[in-house]
Amino acid sequence: MKPVLDLVTKLGPARIAAMAAVTLTLIGFFAFIILRVSRPDMGVLFSDLSMQDSASVVRDLDSRGIRYETRGEAGQTILAPRGDLAKLRMDLAGKGLPTQAGVGYEIFDKGDAFSSTNFVQNVNHLRALEGELARSIRAIGRVQAARVHLVLPERRLFERDRENPSAAIVLKLMGDLDAGQVRAIRHLVASAVEGLKPERVSIVDERGRLLADGARDAEADVAGGYEDRQVGLERRLRGQIEDVVAGIVGPGRARVQVNAELDHNRTESRSETFDPESRVVRSAQTRTESSQTSNADGQVSVGNELPGANATDKAPAPKDATNKNEETTNYEISRVTKTEIAEGGRIKRLSVAVVVDGVYAPTADGKQTYSPRAPAEIERITALVRSAVGFDKARGDQIEVVNLRFAEAPSLPQFSEPTLIQSLLAPTKEDVLRMAELTVLALLTLIVLLTVVRPLLRQVLAPVPAAPLLAAPGGMGIAADAAAVAGPAGGSITMIDRDNPTARLMEFAKINGQVQAETVQRVVDMVRASPAETVEVLRGWIQEE
Numbered sequence: 001m002k003p004v005l006d007l008v009t010k011l012g013p014a015r016i017a018a019m020a021a022v023t024l025t026l027i028g029f030f031a032f033i034i035l036r037v038s039r040p041d042m043g044v045l046f047s048d049l050s051m052q053d054s055a056s057v058v059r060d061l062d063s064r065g066i067r068y069e070t071r072g073e074a075g076q077t078i079l080a081p082r083g084d085l086a087k088l089r090m091d092l093a094g095k096g097l098p099t100q101a102g103v104g105y106e107i108f109d110k111g112d113a114f115s116s117t118n119f120v121q122n123v124n125h126l127r128a129l130e131g132e133l134a135r136s137i138r139a140i141g142r143v144q145a146a147r148v149h150l151v152l153p154e155r156r157l158f159e160r161d162r163e164n165p166s167a168a169i170v171l172k173l174m175g176d177l178d179a180g181q182v183r184a185i186r187h188l189v190a191s192a193v194e195g196l197k198p199e200r201v202s203i204v205d206e207r208g209r210l211l212a213d214g215a216r217d218a219e220a221d222v223a224g225g226y227e228d229r230q231v232g233l234e235r236r237l238r239g240q241i242e243d244v245v246a247g248i249v250g251p252g253r254a255r256v257q258v259n260a261e262l263d264h265n266r267t268e269s270r271s272e273t274f275d276p277e278s279r280v281v282r283s284a285q286t287r288t289e290s291s292q293t294s295n296a297d298g299q300v301s302v303g304n305e306l307p308g309a310n311a312t313d314k315a316p317a318p319k320d321a322t323n324k325n326e327e328t329t330n331y332e333i334s335r336v337t338k339t340e341i342a343e344g345g346r347i348k349r350l351s352v353a354v355v356v357d358g359v360y361a362p363t364a365d366g367k368q369t370y371s372p373r374a375p376a377e378i379e380r381i382t383a384l385v386r387s388a389v390g391f392d393k394a395r396g397d398q399i400e401v402v403n404l405r406f407a408e409a410p411s412l413p414q415f416s417e418p419t420l421i422q423s424l425l426a427p428t429k430e431d432v433l434r435m436a437e438l439t440v441l442a443l444l445t446l447i448v449l450l451t452v453v454r455p456l457l458r459q460v461l462a463p464v465p466a467a468p469l470l471a472a473p474g475g476m477g478i479a480a481d482a483a484a485v486a487g488p489a490g491g492s493i494t495m496i497d498r499d500n501p502t503a504r505l506m507e508f509a510k511i512n513g514q515v516q517a518e519t520v521q522r523v524v525d526m527v528r529a530s531p532a533e534t535v536e537v538l539r540g541w542i543q544e545e
Contacts, residue, residue, distance in 0.1 A: 009529065022453065029448055033441055041434065042069055043082035045089065046098055048144070053098035054078065060092065126150060133189055137169065140181065145172035150193060165196045166214060172206045179228035182211050226264050229345050234258045237352070240388045245354060245381060249373075253357040253410065258389075261351075264344040271338045278334035289324035350397040354385055357406045368410075373403045 008016065045068070046057060054070070057078055061068045066084065071077040080088055092098070116124075130148045137146040147170045153163040167189050171177075177185075186198040202214035237258045245254040356378075360368040382401040391397050527534045 026453060029445075033445060040067065040081040040083070042079040043085050045078045045080040045085055047077045049076050049078065049098055056097050057092060060095065060097065061088075126152065129193070133192055136188060136192075137171070137185055140185070142173055142175045142177060142181070143171055144174050146170070148189065152193070164200060165193060166200045167193065167196060167202070168214070169201065169203045170206070171203065171211070177205075177211065179232060183228075186212055226262065226345055230260055230262050233260045233262075233347075237350075237389050241352065241354065241385055244384050244388050245356060248377075248381060248384075249356045250410070253406070255355045257353045259351040260347060261349040262344075263346045263348040266344045267340075267342040269338075269340045269342075271336075271340075273336040273338075275334040275336075280332045280334070281329060282332040283330040285328040287324075287326035287328075289326075290322070291324075292321040347395070349395060350389060350391070350399075352385060352389055352397075352399045354381070354399075354401045356381065356401065356403050357410075358403060360410060370405055370409070372405075378403055 011019075046053075049057065054076065058068065058070070061078075061080070066080060066088070069079040071079065130150055133148040133150075134146045137143055137148070149168040149170075151166045151168075153165060156162045169185065169189065171185075182203060183198070185203060186201040189201050190196045190198040200214050201212060202210070203212040204210055237260065238256050241256045241258070242254065245256065246252075356373065358370050358372045360370055362368055378401055382399060385391075385399055385401060389397075389399070391399060
C-alpha cells in the first residue's frame with residue numbers, strides 16, 4: 001500500500017477530486033449516450049384513442065412488460081417499439097382493443113339473458129345496432145371516426161299512431177366527402193334499420209357542417225338531389241375536358257369551367273294519332289231479299305174455280321217481283337297512343353369555357369420565349385371538347401376555346417443524375433430521423449471531449465515541477481552555463497552572464513537557498529505525514545554514540 005499512499009500523497013486532494021469529478025462526468029455522459037442509442041425505435045401504435053381505450057391498451061402493455069410511451073394530454077397517442085407494432089396490433093385486436101368507444105353485438109356475449117329485463121334487452125339491442133353501424137361507416141376511406149344515434153319509437157297498436165324512426169350521425173373526417181358518399185352512408189343506415197328512410201337520416205361532421213338534413217321534406221330533398229346532380233355533372237364534364245386538353249397542351253396549362261343548366265320540371269304528355277290511309281276490315285255483313293206478288297182484276301166465280309173450266313175465260317193477272325241486296329263492311333282506322341314522362345334534371349344548356357396557354361421554348365441563356373398557338377390547333381382542340389361534352393347545337397350549347405398567356409410560366413424541368421450512394425441507399429423518413437439523431441449525439445460527444453474532458457485530463461496528468469539540481473563544489477560552470485532561471489517573483493526570466501563571476505555566485509547562492517528551503521519544507525511535510533516514524537528516527541539518532 002505504500003506506493004499507493006505515496007501516489008495519493010503526491011497527487012494531492014485537489015487533483016484527486018478533479019479526477020473523481022471527471023470520472024463521474026464521463027460515466028454519466030457515456031451511460032446517457034449508450035441508453036439513448038440502445039433505446040428501441042418507437043412508432044405509433046394507436047392514435048386518437050378515447051380515455052377508456054387508452055387505459056385498456058396501457059393496462060395490457062403493462063401486464064406484458066412491453067415498453068411504451070404516451071403522447072397528448074389524455075394519452076390519445078400510444079407509442080411502442082416499431083418492430084413489434086404489427087404483432088401488438090393483432091394481439092390487441094384479438095382482445096377487442098381498441099373498442100373505438102362503441103360496442104357491437106358482442107355485448108350479448110356477457111351477462112345472463114334470463115335475468116335481464118325487457119328494457120335492458122332493448123337498450124342493449126339499440127347500443128349494439130349503433131355500434132355495428134358505426135363500425136361499418138368507419139370502413140369508408142375518409143371516415144376516421146363515427147357515432148350513430150338511432151331513434152326507434154315503440155310499436156303502436158294502430159297504424160295511424162305509428163311514428164317513423166330517425167337517425168343522427170356524427171363523422172370525423174380526413175378530408176371531405178362528396179355527395180355520392182353522403183348518400184351511400186344514408187342508404188347504408190336506412191337499409192340496416194327497419195322502417196327507416198334515407199331522408200330521415202341527418203349527418204354532421206366534426207366541424208359542425210350539415211352534410212345531410214334529415215328534417216326537410218321530400219320535395220326539398222328532391223331539390224337538393226337536383227343540385228347535387230348538377231354539381232356532379234359539371235365536375236364530371238370538367239374532368240373529361242381537362243384529361244383531353246392536358247394531353248395536348250400539357251398538365252396544368254389549361255383552365256376549364258363548365259356551367260350546366262338543368263331542367264328540373266317533370267313533364268308528362270299523352271298523344272293519340274289516327275291514320276286515315278291505313279284501314280283494316282274489321283267485319284263484313286251481306287243480306288239478300290227476293291219477293292214476288294200477283295194481282296187479279298176479274299171477279300172470282302165458281303165456274304172459274306171449277307176443274308175443267310176454260311182457260312180462255314180467265315183474264316191474265318199481273319205479277320210484282322222485288323229483289324233486295326244489303327252489304328255492311330266495318331273498317332278499323334290505325335291509331336297510335338303515346339304517353340311520355342320526362343323526369344327533372346335533363347340538360348337544358350351547356351356552356352363551356354376553356355383557356356389554354358401558349359408554347360414556351362427555352363433559349364440559350366436559360367430563359368423561355370412565349371409563342372401563341374396556331375388557329376388550326378385551337379380549332380382541333382375545340383372539336384375535341386365538343387365531342388367530349390356531347391355538343392348539341394339545337395339545344396343552344398356554347399363552347400369557347402381561347403388561347404391566352406398565363407401569368408405563371410411553366411418551370412423548366414431539373415434533371416440531376418443520382419449518385420452511386422443515392423441509388424444504393426433509399427432511406428425512409430424514420431431512417432433519416434434516426435441518422436440525424438445519431439449525428440447530433442456524436443457531435444455532442446465530441447464537443448464534451450474537447451471542451452471538458454481534455455482540459456481536465458491535461459490538468460490531472462501535468463508533471464510535478466522538478467527541483468533544481470545542486471552544483472558540486474567544483475561545478476561552478478554548470479550553474480553559470482544555465483540558460484535561464486526563474487526569478488523570485490516567478491514571472492521574470494533572468495539571463496546569466498557567463499563572463500561576470502559575481503553574478504554567477506549570486507545566482508548560485510539564490511538557487512542553493514531555494515533548494516534548502518524546499519528541502520526543509522519536504523522534511524516538515526514528511527514529519528507531519530509520519531510523526532511516529534519521525535520519533536523513532538530521532539530516538540535512534542540520540543542513542544547513537
